[in-house]
Amino acid sequence: MASRTTASAGDLVPADALNSEGAEPLLEHTTEDxxxxxxxxxxxxxxxxxxxxxxxxxxxxxxxxxxxxxxxxxxxxxxxxxxxxxxxxxxxxxxxxxxxxxxxxxxxxxxxxxxxxxxxxxxxxxxxxxxxxxxxxxxxxxxxxxxxxxxxxxxxxxxxxxxxxxxxxxxxxxxxxxxxxxxxxxxxxxxxxxxxxxxxxxxxxxxxxxxxxxxxxxxxxxxxxxxxxxxxxxxxxxxxQDRRPTTTQPEPATQARRIRSHLLGAEVAALLAEDKAxxxxxxxxxxxxxxxxxxxxxxxxxxxxxxxxxxxxxxxxRDGAGTLMTGEPYERLRAAQSTDIPGIRKLLEPMERAGILVPRSAEELELVIDRFQVTELDGAIIACASLIGFPQAGIGELACVAVHPAYRAQGRGDRLLAHMEAQARAQALERLFVLTTQTAHWFRERGFLPGSVEDLPEERRRQYNEARNSQVYIKCLQTQR
Known part of the structure; x- marks a missing residue:
């Protein structure tokens, strides 16, 4: 069995958070009141x-x-x-x-x-x-x-x-x-x-x-x-009201529209021209x-x-009750910094306590923080993912994919995935793989196909945790021109 320090982050953090429903507050309850x-x-x-x-x-x-x-x-x-x-x-x-x-x-x-x-x-x-x-x-x-x-x-x-x-x-x-x-x-x-x-x-x-x-x-x-x-x-x-689709799946005609949570000031003219209602x-x-x-x-x-x-x-x-209009984007998807480590840990800790993830200390995250991309919303980290590249094999591992429960089913998982794929292409990687125990269907719907441990690069095969029996899914990345 691989140790905590050598186990893959992808094997530790399945992508269950990407498409499940949730309404938990960003801060955890600390009392029964x-x-x-x-x-x-x-x-x-x-x-x-x-x-x-x-x-x-x-x-x-x-x-x-x-x-x-x-x-x-x-x-x-x-x-x-x-x-x-x-x-x-x-x-x-x-x-x-x-x-x-x-x-x-x-x-x-x-x-x-x-x-x-x-x-x-x-x-x-x-x-x-x-x-x-x-x-x-x-x-x-x-x-x-x-x-x-x-x-x-x-x-x-x-x-x-x-x-x-x-x-x-x-x-x-x-x-x-x-x-x-x-x-x-x-x-x-x-x-x-x-x-x-x-x-x-x-x-x-x-x-x-x-x-x-x-x-x-x-x-x-x-x-x-x-x-x-x-x-x-x-x-x-x-x-x-938000008239945009929130996921890649078509929205039912009978589904009640939600309040649009954020709008850029520069988007107003086009919005008024398009929405006559x-x-x-x-x-x-x-x-x-x-x-x-x-x-x-x-x-x-x-x-x-x-x-x-x-x-x-x-x-x-944090989530408010209306529409926030700003001159600059209120929500940013960006490279992680060392100051984001407390936010990343808070995002991952519930899954660690549930036994889904192998716990990682702040010191361990500090060593690999340059691999992380995070979604920041009003100063809080609400999503993260990590990309581990194996350039000699032309493949990368999508790891540590997590979206906070309060912000799921709103398309953030898709945006995060697209961003990580772009990061992989920038590193001249041709394929991307994930290891997951619970969310294979989510990745299959987004172009990942079943693979095997033998498809992993040699270094990653040595670290594979057989006790977890994680499934391997691989996606070919088409070069964008």
């Missing part, structure tokens, strides 16, 4: 968010929702955790209701309201009433409520300077405007004093005019001006988020407002 585990796992995010600036935008629909107090309670919690908050609210339903009550016709062109004098009066009334309602909820402090003992100063004012949109394609938008600049200095002073800033979707000009703006445009401009750490859109409905409000948030990313905002979040737990799950769990 789910709340205690959850609370402890939130700790890194509590520390990371303290002192950061978040801009949160939501539509006027939230103000008509009976669950608005719950949203305000979450905002109070974020404020209590030391997060600097700017709230940007919309008022479209409130404006439309006032227009309808007065029998005033209103017109939208390309998703923007044409704001005449009568409509502007309704805009002023609706936004003023919304501000008062939100301020009242943030001032609520009864002893038997979640707001007990909370003191949240609210700052609102003329932080937004605007200009008229003017005439576009023959349409005069009159008092509908666009953000010209943000008084970031005054706004930052209010945040430094511990206030929550509350900004309506209106702006002012140096000549004293008032303009009707979109909440998405205001939130984008505020986030950029403050160099905010996060821009968060609470969107109507479930959020941005995206509504105007969500489209505005996507466009504003993409522009924010292009101007240096590291993270933009789109979270479905109808899920009362979504905001907190998005901010205090």
């Amino acid at each position: 789910p709340f205690l585990d959850w609370f402890r796992h939130c700790t890194p995010y509590i520390h990371a968010h303290r002192g950061r600036t978040f801009v949160i935008a939501f539509g006027g629909e939230a103000l008509n929702d009976a669950r608005l107090p719950e949203l305000v309670h979450d905002i109070a919690l974020l404020h209590g955790l030391g997060i600097r908050l700017v709230l940007v609210h919309g008022a479209r339903p409130q404006i439309e209701r006032r227009l309808a009550e007065r029998g005033i016709a209103f017109q939208y062109v390309n998703g923007l309201r044409v704001t005449d004098n009568a409509a502007l009066a309704c805009v002023k009334e609706a936004t003023g009433a919304a501000r008062v309602e939100i301020e009242a909820l943030l001032s609520f402090g009864l002893a038997n409520s979640p707001m007990a003992g909370v003191r949240i100063p609210v700052a609102s004012g003329n932080f937004v300077f605007a200009r008229p949109i003017g005439v576009l394609n023959g349409t005069d938008y009159q008092h509908t405007g666009a953000v010209r600049r943000i008084d970031a200095v005054s706004l930052a002073q209010r945040l430094d004093q511990g206030a929550v800033a509350l900004i309506p979707p209106i702006g002012y000009s140096p000549t004293g005019e008032v303009f009707n703006l979109t909440a998405a445009d205001v939130a984008r401009a505020v986030a950029i001006a403050l160099e905010a750490d996060k821009l968060i859109f609470l969107v109507e409905g479930e959020g941005l 995206i509504g105007e409000d969500l489209g505005q948030a996507l466009r504003a988020g993409a522009e924010a990313c292009a101007h240096g905002i590291a993270r933009v979040h789109l979270v479905g407002r109808n899920d009362p737990s979504a905001l907190l799950r998005e901010l205090f769990t």
Whole structure:
């Protein structure tokens, strides 16, 4: 029987993790109390968010929702955790209701309201009433409520300077405007004093005019001006659905679509052009988020407002509850470094405890770390694989293939395999083999054919652990031109 130090990593780590289902959290449970585990796992995010600036935008629909107090309670919690908050609210339903009550016709062109004098009066009334309602909820402090003992100063004012949109394609938008600049200095002073800033979707000009703006445009401009750490859109409905296939197998027509977990800002234009089912409000948030990313905002979040737990799950769990938009890839497949060894060990340890793998110490991994490729998600190692080359035989061993249970069945195994095959081709290897005890079917579906121990290079045959009786599968690598 081969010793632990000479046994092949491929023989030790079968690829069971590549295609099985799982929903385990990235951190293991340490107690029998789910709340205690959850609370402890939130700790890194509590520390990371303290002192950061978040801009949160939501539509006027939230103000008509009976669950608005719950949203305000979450905002109070974020404020209590030391997060600097700017709230940007919309008022479209409130404006439309006032227009309808007065029998005033209103017109939208390309998703923007044409704001005449009568409509502007309704805009002023609706936004003023919304501000008062939100301020009242943030001032609520009864002893038997979640707001007990909370003191949240609210700052609102003329932080937004605007200009008229003017005439576009023959349409005069009159008092509908666009953000010209943000008084970031005054706004930052209010945040430094511990206030929550509350900004309506209106702006002012140096000549004293008032303009009707979109909440998405205001939130984008505020986030950029403050160099905010996060821009968060609470969107109507479930959020941005993922319409892409998640595996190599066709997706059943009846399968419910999932929320798209990540999106690059540069992908937004193509997405909006391809997916005509995206509504105007969500489209505005996507466009504003993409522009924010292009101007240096590291993270933009789109979270479905109808899920009362979504905001907190998005901010205090690794997987979140909505769509994260970034300027750079949030998930990277890259060469491993010595600093990744703790993450690789945490990924492999559950299989070692189950007896699937022969345990490897950090020192042993350190000696072969240059063979590893890892998938990094928000600083965590969620997948890894190792390539051991036998160049004289023109063959390589795909070893230590593992994907964390919480991230399986999402195509990561296929991407990892394709990446490792490319690595093998770069080393001028013509074939790739794996040794597995439990996942032969996964490799067979991806072009690996049954082999035998005699097909292995001589050095590998000497190390083969007969007691494990691992199956050999081999794939020929076609040279890409």
